[in-house]
Amino acid sequence: MKYTVLGAGAMGLRVGVLLQEAGFDVDFVDTWAPEVETIKKQGGVYASRDGLNRHLVPINISFPEDYNGDPDVYIAFTKQMGLAEMLERSSHFFKDHQYIVSGMNGMGHIEKFDQYFAKDKVIGGTALIGTVLNKPGDVDFIGKAGAGSMHLANQTEQPDETTHQIVADFKKANLNPTLTTNFMGTLLSKIIFNSVVNTLCTMMKIPMGEFIQSPTAEKLSRQLINEAYDVCEREGINLLSTREEEWETVKYVSEVGNPLHYPSMYQDFSKGRPTEVDYINGYIYDLGVKNHYxxxxxxxLRNLVHLAEFAGNFDLASYVESVQNS
Known part of the structure; x- marks a missing residue:
């Protein structure tokens, strides 16, 4: 099948490049001018693995307005804040037969997909795959070849022939997908993981391996996991794992899977970009309030991240000058 990746950031590039290297026809679409223009100028994207073997991978990338391809499947990997713009600018090439798959962080994207695609064409997912965009046109795959995994689930919870073909293609690309028939449980399982690791590592500005070595890591993780599971139980969402298994996943991925990885929320925070905390910890809190919890x-933690974002972008010199002159 032919694939088009919407969002050529860290994860979009990794999934798309791995599919391309597995022999599939892949295009990339992005709205971020520095990324598109740099990749076009270079003739591709520079890819490395854990900082080594940096090499140029030729890829085909376009702005949405310039793209007229007809893929079988779209793979969406934008930030939650930029998804609405991406879909609106891309809508001219969407067709009824096409599917959309996403392993995006946070929640809020499914409702946006439903505005353009029939529910039986929407496949939600998760991606426990560490990747870093060093700069425009330069991506680093974290972990050994074949590291990481994905879970996929149809919004209708009824897998069809195309779904099984997508899973087979992802397996060929070493993305280690698992197909489930539990849509919300699949999506929330990753949100809970991110609500622990992404947020705490971002606040402390540390990689996952350093976080998990802390004597308070387990207590903080279990507190966040327990609150999230309490919320999901009230909403009637059956998660893929137990509370204990969720903690073991946090521990294993941080200790063994990606110990040197700084989560994507930290990557945004460190570059002065807005984080997705409202779509992760904020989503869990808001879902709880809906259920009187x-x-x-x-x-x-959501408010702490926003305070840190504000402080990081605060112009202290101008503030001092204004106070002195008042």
Missing amino acids: EAKTHDF
């Missing part, structure tokens, strides 16, 4: 730790 306050996940207070998640709300506290």
Whole structure:
């Protein structure tokens, strides 16, 4: 099948390049001018693995307005904040027969997909795959070849022939997909993981391996996991794993899978970009409020991240000058 990746950031490039290297026809579409223009000028994207073997991979990339391809499947990997713009600018080439697959962080994207695609063409997913975009046109795959995994689930929870073909293609590309028939449980399982690792590593500015070595890592993780599971139980969402298994996943991925990895939220934070905390910890808190339950730790962390974002972009010199002149 032919694939088009919407969002040529870290994860979009990794999934698309691996599919391309597995022999599939892949295009890339992005709205970020520095990324598109740099890749066009270079004739491709520079890819490395854990900082080594940096090499140029030729890829075909376009702005949405310039793209007229007809893929079988779209793979969406934009930030939640930029998805609406991406879909609107891309809508001229969407067709009824096409599917859309996503392993995006956070929640909020499914409702946007439903505005353009029939529910039986929407496949949600998760991606426990560490990747870093060093700069425009330069991506680093974290972990050994074949590292990481994905879970995929149809929005209708009824896999069809195309779904099974997508899973087979992803397996060929070493993305290690698992197909489930539990849509919300699949999506929320990754959100809970991210609500622990992404947020805490971002606040402390540390990689996952350093986080998990802390004597407080387990206590903080279990507190966040327990609140999130309490919320999901009230909403009637059956998660893929137990609370204990979720903690073991956090521990294993941080300790063994990607110990040197700084999560994507930290990558955004460190570059002064808005984070997706409202779509992760904030989503859990808001879902709890809907069910008359306050996940207070998640709300506290969300507000701490926003405070850190504000502080990081605050113009202290101008503030001091204004106070002195007042």
